[in-house]
Amino acid sequence: MSRQNVLETQFAKKLPATALEALTTPDAQLHLDSPMSAHAAFVFTHIYSNPYPKKRGVSEKRHCHGMSHVSRVAAYVPVLANLYRKHNDSDAQQLSTEDIQLLQIAALFHDSAREDDEHDRWDNESATLLYVYLTCALNVSKEKAVMIAEATANKDYKSTFAPYQKISENENGEIIWRAVEAEKSPDKKNIYQKIIHDADCLDIIRARPAFDASYLDFHKDIAKTKPEAFKEMAILITEARGLIEDEGDTYRRLNPTKKTEYECTEGLQKIQQDIRKTTTLMSQLGGNLFSVEKLKTLSFLTDEKPYLSGSELSSENLRAALREGKIFARGIIFSSCRAKKHDESLTALELRKTFRATGIPTQSKKDNRVEKSGNPSRSVTMLGHGTVTYARAGFLVLDPTLAQIEKVHGGDAGTGVGKKLAKRQTESEKSDALKKLHFQQQKGGFTAYKRGFSHNEITYHVDHYDAIYYSSDTRVEENGSVGVNKLSCCEIMGKLNAIFLQHEYKTQYHQTKQEFLKQWPEDGEARFLALHGTNDTLPIIKYSGAHNHIELESAETFSEDNIVKMWGDLAEITMRNDLLKEHDTGLCSCSIDDLKIYCMYEGMQQVNEFGRPQSADSNYPPELKERVSKEIEERRAKVLTEDRKKLEDQLSIYSEDDFDLALLHATLPALLKHPDIFHTYRQSIEMIIETALRSSDFAMEAIFSGFGTHGVSYFLKSKTLPSFSDAAQAIANMEDKDPNHYSPDIILFFVLAKKLGMNNLENRLKEQTLEFIQNELSLPMVIINDPNRRLTLAKEFRMMMHIFGVQDVYKKDYADFLWNLSTLYHESHDYNFQKFDELYSELIQDAEIHQVFKDKLQRLEKYPPENFDAFVDRVAIRRYLKMDLPSCDELVAYTTELQTRNGGNDIDQKNGILKLLNTQDEKDAVVTVFLKKMFADIQNDLPRISYAIFNRCIVDIQQVSDYFSEKTKAIAISSFDSILAMVTQFNWDQQFLSYFTKLMMDLKLLGMPVPSIIIEKIHERATQIIASSFDQDSINKVIEIFQSLPSDPQTLDILKQLEEKKSQVTKLDDQQSSPIVGFTLGQFRKNTIDTTVNDNIAVKKIFSEHPPKSGSFWHGKDLASISFECIMRHALGENNKGFFGGHSGTDTKKALQDYGIKFDKEFLAMSIDEKVRTVSKAINAAPQQHALSKAAEAQGPKK
Incomplete structure (x- = not known):
C-alpha cells in the first residue's frame, strides 16, 4: 500500500487528495535546507488554506490556528534557541543550524491536523503529517524525522498526565503511535520539546486576556532563578504581544483585514519583516544561531536608567x-x-x-x-x-x-x-x-x-x-x-477625551486656587502651589x-487645527460605518451636538446609565467649538452626497413599475436616509407592504410580547414613541420567502405609514390593533396564566391607545382589566409588589379609572378577605386611591388571625405591608409580630445545618430591617441570639465557616453585633488550624475572618498566632516550591518521613496506574517534582479530598486497597505521618502490575 493511500484512510476528511499527494511526493524544488519561506508557502498552499473539516455540514475557517499563528511560532524558534544557549543550557548549545530548520518546520506543522479551534486533540496526527513531509517530500532520515515528530507530539509532556507518545512505522507503511509505560518514559523534556512548546505557548497571547510565563519551560528551567534571563523573557513577552497587536490578531481586538494579510504563502516572510522593524531582542536573535561567546556579548537591557523623581517630565x-x-x-x-x-x-x-x-x-x-x-x-x-x-x-x-x-x-x-x-x-x-x-x-x-x-x-x-x-x-x-469598525477610531476618541480632561483640569485648578486665596488671604497661593504646582x-x-x-x-499634536481635523475624521468614519448598517440610526438628520455624542460614545443608551449626554467639545472656547461643528457638518454633507449618488446609480436601471419587495429590501437602508428619493417610490412601496401584510401570518400575540429589540416595551423604557428609522427597521427585515416566520411590529408600521402619508395602510393597521386590544381586554382572567406578562401588556395597551387616540373609547374596559389583573397578580407566585405599586401609581391617576376602583373596593370590603394576599391587595388599593388605611390594631389583629387560621408562612410580603404604614409605632407593632413569627417558624425547623438556619434568620430580618427602630432592632438581636443558643445543641457544619465572611457582611449591613457563640466557634476552628494545618488557603481564609471580628484580647491573640503560622508556612513555601498553583510542598513537608522510601517510584507507579480523573485536584498538574509524601498528605489529611476522584476520598481509598492498605480501626487511628509512611512502603513493595491491572487485562483491551 502506498504512503498516500495509507494517509488517505486517516486524513481524507481533514485534507484534500492534492495535499496528501504533495506531502508524500518528493519535490525537486524543495529540500530541508530550502529557505523557510518555501516550507511556509508549502504548508499554506496544501494545509492552512483549507478550512477545518465540516461539522454538521458547516466548514469553519482556521481563525486561531491558521497560517499567521504557525508562522509566528516558527519565527520564535531561533529566538528561544539562542536564549537557551545564552543562559548555558548544554543541550541548546549542541543545536545545529539543521536542528533549527527542523524545529521551524515542526512549528509550521504543529497544528496541521486540527479539526477545530478548541482543545487540541490531534497532536499525534499533526506530528504524523510532519513525519511524512520530512521523510517523503524532503527525504530526511527516519531517525531525524522520528526525533522531531516525537518532540512535536510530546511538546506538552510533563505539563499533563498524558503518557509519552512514541512513533513507529510498520512494513505496510502505516504510522503508529503508542503510549510508553511510565517506567520507560523520559524523566524530562529534551531541548526540542522545550523550544516547540515555548514557541507555541508564547503565541497564546493572541487567544487569552492574560499570559502567565510560569508555563514556559524557559521560565521553569532558567528565568525563575536568573534575574537577567527573567528580564529578557519579559522583553520577549512584550515584543510578542506587540507583534500580535500589529498583525491584527489580539484577543478581542481582532482586525480581520489586517490578519488576512498574513494568511497567505508569504505570511512567514511578512512576520519576519515585522520582527526586524518593530522589535529589539527578537530581531537580534531571530536569525541564525549565535555562538555562545557571541551571545554573551549581546545585551537587550539597554534602557535601564532609573526613574528620576522630581525631574522634568520626558x-x-x-x-x-x-x-x-x-x-x-x-x-x-x-x-x-x-x-x-x-x-x-x-x-x-x-x-x-x-x-x-x-x-x-x-x-x-x-x-x-x-x-x-x-x-x-x-x-x-x-x-x-x-x-x-x-x-x-x-x-x-x-x-x-x-x-x-x-x-x-x-x-x-x-x-x-x-x-x-x-x-x-x-x-x-x-x-x-x-x-x-x-x-x-x-x-x-x-x-x-x-x-x-x-x-x-x-x-x-x-x-x-x-x-x-x-x-x-x-x-x-x-x-x-x-x-x-471601531479600531480606526480608538486613537482619535482617546485624544479627544484627553483634550476634554485637560480643559476640565485647568478650570478646576483655577477655581480651587481662588478658594485657597479666599480662605487664606496671606499664604493661600503658597499653600495651593505646594500641593498642585x-x-x-x-x-x-x-x-x-x-x-x-x-x-x-x-x-502641536493638540493644536486647534489638529483638533478640528480629528473631529472631522471621527465623524466621517462614524458616518461611513453607519451607512453600512441595515437601518438608520438618525445620524443623517440629528443635530450636530447629538452626532458628536454618538461619535464619541457610540450611542446614548450606555451614556444614560452614567450621566446625562454632553458633547466632548462642550468646554472648548466658542470659536473652536464653532469650527468643530462646521467641520462635522461639511463631512456629513460629503458622505451623504456620495451615498446619494451611489443610490441613484443603483436605482437608475429600474423604473417605478419594476420596484418589488426584493429591491425594497436591498435599497431601504439607503432610501430612508434620503426621504425625497423614498417619496418618488412611495406608492410602489405602499403597495408592496400591503401585499406582504395580507399574505403573512399576522401574529398579534407575538407583536406585544415585548421581547423584540424594537417591540413596544423597548419604547416604553424611554417613554417616547418609536422613531421613523425604528419603524423602517421592520420593513428592512421583511422576507417573502417564508411568510410564516414574518411577524412585523404593528406599531412600527403604523408610525412609518403615518410618517409617509400612507393613509390606507395607517387605517388598516389601526383597525387591526384596536380589534386585538378589545379582545384582550375582554379576555376572562381565569385563562391568563402569566400575570407578569399581562402587567406589561397593560402598560403597552395604555401607550397603544394613546398612539391611536382612542384612550377614551376603551377606558371603562381598561379599568375593569386593571382591577381584575390586581387580584390575579397578588395570587401569583411571581408577586413583585414594587413593580405592581409603580404601575398602579401611574395608571390610576385618571379620574374615571379612580372612580371605578373606588366603587369596586367599597363593594368588595363588605366581605372579609379570603387570604393575606387579598388583604394586602385591599390595603394597597386604598393607598393608591388616597383613602384611609387600616389602623395598626387592625393590621396586627388580622395578621395574627391569618396565622392561626392558615398556619405556615403566609407573610411573604412583609415589606409590602410595612410600606403602607404611616407612623413608627404602627411599624414597630407589625415588625414585632413578624419577628415573633420568624422565631416560632425556625424553632419548628430545628435541627438543620447551622448555616441554613443562620442564612434564613438573616433573610427574614432583612425583610423588615428598613423599618427597625431601636426597640424592634433589640428584639431582632434577642431573637437571633436565642436561635443560635438552640443551634449549638446540634453540629456546626463546615459550610457555615466557609460562608462566615458573607454572614459578617450581612450583620454589618443590618447594624447587628456578631453573636458571642459565633466568635467562640471561629476561635475553636482557628485553634485547630494553628495546631495541625499547613494549608495556606485555609490559614488566609481564617485570618480574613478574624480581621472582621471585634478586637477583643482573645481574638487579637489568636490572630497573632495565625499570622505567625502563615509566616512559617510561607518560609516553607519559599524553600520548596511546586508549580501547582495554590499548593506547595512547604505546606505538607515534615521531618518524620522514613527517608529510605523511594518517593519518586511511588509517585510514578500510583499515577501511571491510577491517572487522576478530569476535574480532580491533581488532574492537569505537573507532579514531576512533587514528593509522594506531599500527595498523600493531601489525600489522607483532614480535608480527605482524594487525588483520583475529585472532592471525596472514595477513589483514594479504593486505589490504596489495591496495594494492601486496610482502612480498619488501626489504620484510621494512625497519625498522618504514620499513614503516609505505611502507604509509601506498601506501594513500593507491591508488584509492578497490581491486581486491578491484571483484572483489566483479563477483561480484554481497553476501549
Missing part, C-alpha cells in the same frame, strides 16, 4: 517609571457626560473631589465638610507589561506614595463599584504586594481575573494628578472587546499596554 523618564511600576492610572469613562446629581461633568466631579483640601468647605452639608482632603479609596491601575486601562483616557499619578495606597488587590477586584470595605494593608504588606504585582506583570499579566481582563486594581487616596493619558488599546469598560495644564501622554510603550505628546 518620554525617557516616563519609560523608566513604567518599567519600575511607578505609574498609576485612573480612567474616566464618559468623561464629558454630566453627572446625574450635580450640574458638572463626570470629569469635573472627579477633579473637584481630588482638589479637596482640609480647611476649605466642600459642597456637602455634612458636619465634616471642612475636614475632607483629596479623594480617598479610588481605584487605580499600575501600568506596564500588557496592562490595559479602565477607560480610553484618564489621569496619571507618577511615583505614587506608599502611604496613600490603601490596598493592592492584584487582579480585577471590582473596586470601581460599591463601598470600599476591604481592610487596609500595613506598610510592609503594601510594599510586598506592589513588588509581587510588578513581578507578575513582567511574567505576562494575570490568570485570575473576574470579567476576563488582564487588569489590576489598587485603592489609592488621590490628592493630585501629574498627567493625562490616552490609549487606543482595548478598554476594560468596553467589556474587553473592540469591533473592527504652577502648571495649570497637564501634559498628555500616549500609552499602549499592547506595546508596553509610553510617550509624551507634543503640544
Whole structure:
C-alpha cells in the first residue's frame, strides 16, 4: 500500500487528495535546507488554506490556528534557541543550524491536523503529517524525522498526565503511535520539546486576556532563578504581544483585514519583516544561531536608567517609571457626560473631589465638610507589561506614595463599584504586594481575573494628578472587546477625551486656587502651589499596554487645527460605518451636538446609565467649538452626497413599475436616509407592504410580547414613541420567502405609514390593533396564566391607545382589566409588589379609572378577605386611591388571625405591608409580630445545618430591617441570639465557616453585633488550624475572618498566632516550591518521613496506574517534582479530598486497597505521618502490575 493511500484512510476528511499527494511526493524544488519561506508557502498552499473539516455540514475557517499563528511560532524558534544557549543550557548549545530548520518546520506543522479551534486533540496526527513531509517530500532520515515528530507530539509532556507518545512505522507503511509505560518514559523534556512548546505557548497571547510565563519551560528551567534571563523573557513577552497587536490578531481586538494579510504563502516572510522593524531582542536573535561567546556579548537591557523623581517630565523618564511600576492610572469613562446629581461633568466631579483640601468647605452639608482632603479609596491601575486601562483616557499619578495606597488587590477586584470595605494593608504588606504585582506583570499579566481582563486594581487616596493619558488599546469598560469598525477610531476618541480632561483640569485648578486665596488671604497661593504646582495644564501622554510603550505628546499634536481635523475624521468614519448598517440610526438628520455624542460614545443608551449626554467639545472656547461643528457638518454633507449618488446609480436601471419587495429590501437602508428619493417610490412601496401584510401570518400575540429589540416595551423604557428609522427597521427585515416566520411590529408600521402619508395602510393597521386590544381586554382572567406578562401588556395597551387616540373609547374596559389583573397578580407566585405599586401609581391617576376602583373596593370590603394576599391587595388599593388605611390594631389583629387560621408562612410580603404604614409605632407593632413569627417558624425547623438556619434568620430580618427602630432592632438581636443558643445543641457544619465572611457582611449591613457563640466557634476552628494545618488557603481564609471580628484580647491573640503560622508556612513555601498553583510542598513537608522510601517510584507507579480523573485536584498538574509524601498528605489529611476522584476520598481509598492498605480501626487511628509512611512502603513493595491491572487485562483491551 502506498504512503498516500495509507494517509488517505486517516486524513481524507481533514485534507484534500492534492495535499496528501504533495506531502508524500518528493519535490525537486524543495529540500530541508530550502529557505523557510518555501516550507511556509508549502504548508499554506496544501494545509492552512483549507478550512477545518465540516461539522454538521458547516466548514469553519482556521481563525486561531491558521497560517499567521504557525508562522509566528516558527519565527520564535531561533529566538528561544539562542536564549537557551545564552543562559548555558548544554543541550541548546549542541543545536545545529539543521536542528533549527527542523524545529521551524515542526512549528509550521504543529497544528496541521486540527479539526477545530478548541482543545487540541490531534497532536499525534499533526506530528504524523510532519513525519511524512520530512521523510517523503524532503527525504530526511527516519531517525531525524522520528526525533522531531516525537518532540512535536510530546511538546506538552510533563505539563499533563498524558503518557509519552512514541512513533513507529510498520512494513505496510502505516504510522503508529503508542503510549510508553511510565517506567520507560523520559524523566524530562529534551531541548526540542522545550523550544516547540515555548514557541507555541508564547503565541497564546493572541487567544487569552492574560499570559502567565510560569508555563514556559524557559521560565521553569532558567528565568525563575536568573534575574537577567527573567528580564529578557519579559522583553520577549512584550515584543510578542506587540507583534500580535500589529498583525491584527489580539484577543478581542481582532482586525480581520489586517490578519488576512498574513494568511497567505508569504505570511512567514511578512512576520519576519515585522520582527526586524518593530522589535529589539527578537530581531537580534531571530536569525541564525549565535555562538555562545557571541551571545554573551549581546545585551537587550539597554534602557535601564532609573526613574528620576522630581525631574522634568520626558518620554525617557516616563519609560523608566513604567518599567519600575511607578505609574498609576485612573480612567474616566464618559468623561464629558454630566453627572446625574450635580450640574458638572463626570470629569469635573472627579477633579473637584481630588482638589479637596482640609480647611476649605466642600459642597456637602455634612458636619465634616471642612475636614475632607483629596479623594480617598479610588481605584487605580499600575501600568506596564500588557496592562490595559479602565477607560480610553484618564489621569496619571507618577511615583505614587506608599502611604496613600490603601490596598493592592492584584487582579480585577471590582473596586470601581460599591463601598470600599476591604481592610487596609500595613506598610510592609503594601510594599510586598506592589513588588509581587510588578513581578507578575513582567511574567505576562494575570490568570485570575473576574470579567476576563488582564487588569489590576489598587485603592489609592488621590490628592493630585501629574498627567493625562490616552490609549487606543482595548478598554476594560468596553467589556474587553473592540469591533473592527471601531479600531480606526480608538486613537482619535482617546485624544479627544484627553483634550476634554485637560480643559476640565485647568478650570478646576483655577477655581480651587481662588478658594485657597479666599480662605487664606496671606499664604493661600503658597499653600495651593505646594500641593498642585504652577502648571495649570497637564501634559498628555500616549500609552499602549499592547506595546508596553509610553510617550509624551507634543503640544502641536493638540493644536486647534489638529483638533478640528480629528473631529472631522471621527465623524466621517462614524458616518461611513453607519451607512453600512441595515437601518438608520438618525445620524443623517440629528443635530450636530447629538452626532458628536454618538461619535464619541457610540450611542446614548450606555451614556444614560452614567450621566446625562454632553458633547466632548462642550468646554472648548466658542470659536473652536464653532469650527468643530462646521467641520462635522461639511463631512456629513460629503458622505451623504456620495451615498446619494451611489443610490441613484443603483436605482437608475429600474423604473417605478419594476420596484418589488426584493429591491425594497436591498435599497431601504439607503432610501430612508434620503426621504425625497423614498417619496418618488412611495406608492410602489405602499403597495408592496400591503401585499406582504395580507399574505403573512399576522401574529398579534407575538407583536406585544415585548421581547423584540424594537417591540413596544423597548419604547416604553424611554417613554417616547418609536422613531421613523425604528419603524423602517421592520420593513428592512421583511422576507417573502417564508411568510410564516414574518411577524412585523404593528406599531412600527403604523408610525412609518403615518410618517409617509400612507393613509390606507395607517387605517388598516389601526383597525387591526384596536380589534386585538378589545379582545384582550375582554379576555376572562381565569385563562391568563402569566400575570407578569399581562402587567406589561397593560402598560403597552395604555401607550397603544394613546398612539391611536382612542384612550377614551376603551377606558371603562381598561379599568375593569386593571382591577381584575390586581387580584390575579397578588395570587401569583411571581408577586413583585414594587413593580405592581409603580404601575398602579401611574395608571390610576385618571379620574374615571379612580372612580371605578373606588366603587369596586367599597363593594368588595363588605366581605372579609379570603387570604393575606387579598388583604394586602385591599390595603394597597386604598393607598393608591388616597383613602384611609387600616389602623395598626387592625393590621396586627388580622395578621395574627391569618396565622392561626392558615398556619405556615403566609407573610411573604412583609415589606409590602410595612410600606403602607404611616407612623413608627404602627411599624414597630407589625415588625414585632413578624419577628415573633420568624422565631416560632425556625424553632419548628430545628435541627438543620447551622448555616441554613443562620442564612434564613438573616433573610427574614432583612425583610423588615428598613423599618427597625431601636426597640424592634433589640428584639431582632434577642431573637437571633436565642436561635443560635438552640443551634449549638446540634453540629456546626463546615459550610457555615466557609460562608462566615458573607454572614459578617450581612450583620454589618443590618447594624447587628456578631453573636458571642459565633466568635467562640471561629476561635475553636482557628485553634485547630494553628495546631495541625499547613494549608495556606485555609490559614488566609481564617485570618480574613478574624480581621472582621471585634478586637477583643482573645481574638487579637489568636490572630497573632495565625499570622505567625502563615509566616512559617510561607518560609516553607519559599524553600520548596511546586508549580501547582495554590499548593506547595512547604505546606505538607515534615521531618518524620522514613527517608529510605523511594518517593519518586511511588509517585510514578500510583499515577501511571491510577491517572487522576478530569476535574480532580491533581488532574492537569505537573507532579514531576512533587514528593509522594506531599500527595498523600493531601489525600489522607483532614480535608480527605482524594487525588483520583475529585472532592471525596472514595477513589483514594479504593486505589490504596489495591496495594494492601486496610482502612480498619488501626489504620484510621494512625497519625498522618504514620499513614503516609505505611502507604509509601506498601506501594513500593507491591508488584509492578497490581491486581486491578491484571483484572483489566483479563477483561480484554481497553476501549
